[in-house]
Amino acid sequence: MTPFEPTPGARPWFPLEERPACCEPKPFIEVEQLSVCYGQKPAFHDVTLSINKGCITALVGPSGCGKTSFLTSLNRLTDLIPGSRVAGRIRLDDLDVLAPQTDVIRLRRRVGMIFQKPNPFPLSIRKNLEFPLREHGLRDREQIAITIETGLRDVGLWDEVKDRLDSPALALSGGQQQRLCMARALVLAPEVLLMDEPCSALDPLSSGVVEDLIVGLRGRYTVLIVTHNLAQARRIADYAALFWVQNGAGELIEAGTAKQIFEEPRDPLTASYVSGMRG
Amino acid sequence: MVKALERHRDGREWLASIVVWSAAALVTATFCWLLGDILWHGLSHLSWTFLTAPPRNAGREGGIGPILVSTALILGVCLGVSVPLGVGTAVLLAEFTTDASLFGRLTRRSLDVLSGVPSIVFGLFGNVFFCKTLGLGFSILSGGLTLACMVLPILIRSTEEGFRAVPAGYRLSAAALGLSRTTTLFHLLLPAAVPGLLVGLVLGVGRAMAETAALIFTSGYVDRMPESLLDSGRALSIHIFDLSMNVSGGDANAYASALVLVVLLLAINRTASWLAEHWLHRRIITI
Amino acid sequence: MTSSASNTLSRWPTDRLLLWLLRGAAAIAGAIVVLIVAFLVLEALPVLRHVGVARFFTDPSWHPAEGFYNLTPMLWGTVFAMVGSVLVATPLGILSAVFCHYYAPPAVARPYRWLIELLAGIPSVVYGFWGLVVLVPLIGAIHPPGPSLLAGIVILTIMILPTIALMADASLAIVPQQYLRGAAALGLPRWATIRGVVFPAAKSGLCTGVILETGRAIGETMAILMVCGNVVQTPHSLFDPIRTLTANIALEMAYALGDHRAALFVSGLVLMGMIAALVAAADWISHGRIYG
Numbered sequence: 088m089t090p091f092e093p094t095p096g097a098r099p100w101f102p103l104e105e106r107p108a109c110c111e112p113k114p115f116i117e118v119e120q121l122s123v124c125y126g127q128k129p130a131f132h133d134v135t136l137s138i139n140k141g142c143i144t145a146l147v148g149p150s151g152c153g154k155t156s157f158l159t160s161l162n163r164l165t166d167l168i169p170g171s172r173v174a175g176r177i178r179l180d181d182l183d184v185l186a187p188q189t190d191v192i193r194l195r196r197r198v199g200m201i202f203q204k205p206n207p208f209p210l211s212i213r214k215n216l217e218f219p220l221r222e223h224g225l226r227d228r229e230q231i232a233i234t235i236e237t238g239l240r241d242v243g244l245w246d247e248v249k250d251r252l253d254s255p256a257l258a259l260s261g262g263q264q265q266r267l268c269m270a271r272a273l274v275l276a277p278e279v280l281l282m283d284e285p286c287s288a289l290d291p292l293s294s295g296v297v298e299d300l301i302v303g304l305r306g307r308y309t310v311l312i313v314t315h316n317l318a319q320a321r322r323i324a325d326y327a328a329l330f331w332v333q334n335g336a337g338e339l340i341e342a343g344t345a346k347q348i349f350e351e352p353r354d355p356l357t358a359s360y361v362s363g364m365r366g
Numbered sequence: 367m368v369k370a371l372e373r374h375r376d377g378r379e380w381l382a383s384i385v386v387w388s389a390a391a392l393v394t395a396t397f398c399w400l401l402g403d404i405l406w407h408g409l410s411h412l413s414w415t416f417l418t419a420p421p422r423n424a425g426r427e428g429g430i431g432p433i434l435v436s437t438a439l440i441l442g443v444c445l446g447v448s449v450p451l452g453v454g455t456a457v458l459l460a461e462f463t464t465d466a467s468l469f470g471r472l473t474r475r476s477l478d479v480l481s482g483v484p485s486i487v488f489g490l491f492g493n494v495f496f497c498k499t500l501g502l503g504f505s506i507l508s509g510g511l512t513l514a515c516m517v518l519p520i521l522i523r524s525t526e527e528g529f530r531a532v533p534a535g536y537r538l539s540a541a542a543l544g545l546s547r548t549t550t551l552f553h554l555l556l557p558a559a560v561p562g563l564l565v566g567l568v569l570g571v572g573r574a575m576a577e578t579a580a581l582i583f584t585s586g587y588v589d590r591m592p593e594s595l596l597d598s599g600r601a602l603s604i605h606i607f608d609l610s611m612n613v614s615g616g617d618a619n620a621y622a623s624a625l626v627l628v629v630l631l632l633a634i635n636r637t638a639s640w641l642a643e644h645w646l647h648r649r650i651i652t653i
Numbered sequence: 654m655t656s657s658a659s660n661t662l663s664r665w666p667t668d669r670l671l672l673w674l675l676r677g678a679a680a681i682a683g684a685i686v687v688l689i690v691a692f693l694v695l696e697a698l699p700v701l702r703h704v705g706v707a708r709f710f711t712d713p714s715w716h717p718a719e720g721f722y723n724l725t726p727m728l729w730g731t732v733f734a735m736v737g738s739v740l741v742a743t744p745l746g747i748l749s750a751v752f753c754h755y756y757a758p759p760a761v762a763r764p765y766r767w768l769i770e771l772l773a774g775i776p777s778v779v780y781g782f783w784g785l786v787v788l789v790p791l792i793g794a795i796h797p798p799g800p801s802l803l804a805g806i807v808i809l810t811i812m813i814l815p816t817i818a819l820m821a822d823a824s825l826a827i828v829p830q831q832y833l834r835g836a837a838a839l840g841l842p843r844w845a846t847i848r849g850v851v852f853p854a855a856k857s858g859l860c861t862g863v864i865l866e867t868g869r870a871i872g873e874t875m876a877i878l879m880v881c882g883n884v885v886q887t888p889h890s891l892f893d894p895i896r897t898l899t900a901n902i903a904l905e906m907a908y909a910l911g912d913h914r915a916a917l918f919v920s921g922l923v924l925m926g927m928i929a930a931l932v933a934a935a936d937w938i939s940h941g942r943i944y945g
Contacts, residue, residue, distance in 0.1 A: 195840030206831040382844035389748035454678030473683040484872025576776030
């Protein structure tokens, strides 16, 4: 296989061997034989995967093979979908995610989520960030103000919005809204961030900004990002997993380090997908 | 610390749950009490004779036969006048005016205000205009015309929706075939807009039948079988009012009449909802 | 060269006739409200000229036989009944809608919604009748006389509840799913989501509902007439009988003559004024918003 070559004029990228080390590869989320179905329709079945702490793992594959369902089962958002059933085991650090007695609200504080289409609340920018903080118990006004500023600085929005914090969040551009949603997730200090195609609804410029942000999260957060933009996955991922539809439901075909998946795939399906010949 | 916060948060959620369920329970209980009461007392006095016999002894005994006839006649006048006017206005607004036209905007505005006018004011107007100025006196005609004014905005709004629901393709094909707009209207658009018209009709009938205040000063109180449209006639709602307020011992028949009215109106509203959902594919609110 | 301004109807004489017929119909429909206001003003003018506007608020009492035309006690009656019922019906109605959407299992929510729709269709005279026969004696047993402001508020509340409940229900139904998912992903519990995200999102529909129910409360005649006792006085307690502007017209129109009758038309104009103010407020709310 020929090594991947960047197209002229493309954004800078790090060759996979030279990528800064994210951490000691230590499994943080362990998924065993996970299956999800909605009513009679299976989304995916029998997925076993380990996600390492502090690293960016990309879930790639064509649409409809269960990547988003996999993501939403990790923070039990599948509970909101009527008729959904989740089987298998998910361990987050020391927590059994799927156990009925697990406090879902605390789980969702440890695991944040960014959606494909930016969805800030119909409130002011400040309230978008303040409201979840208050609900999770932070009451001190000064603390809240500091946390909000830190959050907005982290996503690079502070300078753009610092004098209009009380204006409606819906008046921001798409890219700004998505960054606001990231800030909203980050101010709760989660350990894991789930991202469902965060750049697909954005224009290329905003997309680049958000991508840089995601790269900056490496080391501090465990990031799981669903994308079917292979170039993006190559650029940012430390680990990758390929999903595909087989036998009527999604299945995990191969998972490993990004170098391995994109340059030395073991499965022929993976090879044809990453070289663009299928999918 | 975290546990305390969690308990606090859980406590708030639990309290909210209790308040919401209590509100729903209170509302359900009140309404069941009301409906149950009417059903219970009304059912015992209901009978075929009740529905057809004339009232005797100021309504304490006998039935509501002539009253049902008067109600039907008043409704008939109301619809007979408001349907052509309403459909015509709706057609004009939907097909022949643009959003920018002054005439269209003024008409819409005035219909909006009309729909907010309280029913007693309609009663005042009807009394002055139909009974006195036009010389119709207390009559079924006056009552029906007054109700027509009340029902017009509902009818127009619903019919207009019906026309807007007709796909633009119909009009374009007709124009391309060189058909006159009259032909297009009568043979193509009107039949297709009938669901909207029917919904508006049914809603209007419901509103008209529930009306009392507008009728007291226009169609009068006479409870005999009317012989012409110029005779005064008593509508069902007025009968209930009279029996409960002015006739001691009239409660029993008032209950039965109330039951009849409620059942009729329920049937009408259910029909409107059903029509709207199945023909117009829309949910309507009969408020 | 043709332009879209050219009259496409000129070829068909039936079309022109049709257009003029339709215009006639619309003109009649549009003229009705103008006629109403015109006739109200016409009938009210005599007394406004003899007696002047100020006396409608400053005369010692409402006693047309002696030439006193003070509307204020009845205005207070209308206002108190309206405010009382709106204050009670609004939270109950909104909570009903919240119940249907977020708390009730589907098997309970459907019949509950049917119940509310059913009640929206019951005529006011039936509510008034029930109030007269059941509620008023009940209140009378607690604190005589029975027909009172309280009875009016209770009946009005029951009457306007379906209005606000159904409007709120429709508004909650169109809150975008993405807000709910976003709130869940942030670990926000149910009531917090409703309070902090759903209500702001449904704000304009809820406001419209409140305006509609207020209009209905102001305009209600029959039920109020039947349960409020109809004594012309400014109420000092919930148990005082009152008379509203609407009930006043209904009661006295039958025998009013001359200035008295004209004074009733003046109160009709006051009612129209209150409704017009509401409609203006509704307009201002829906156009004056800066949020999307």
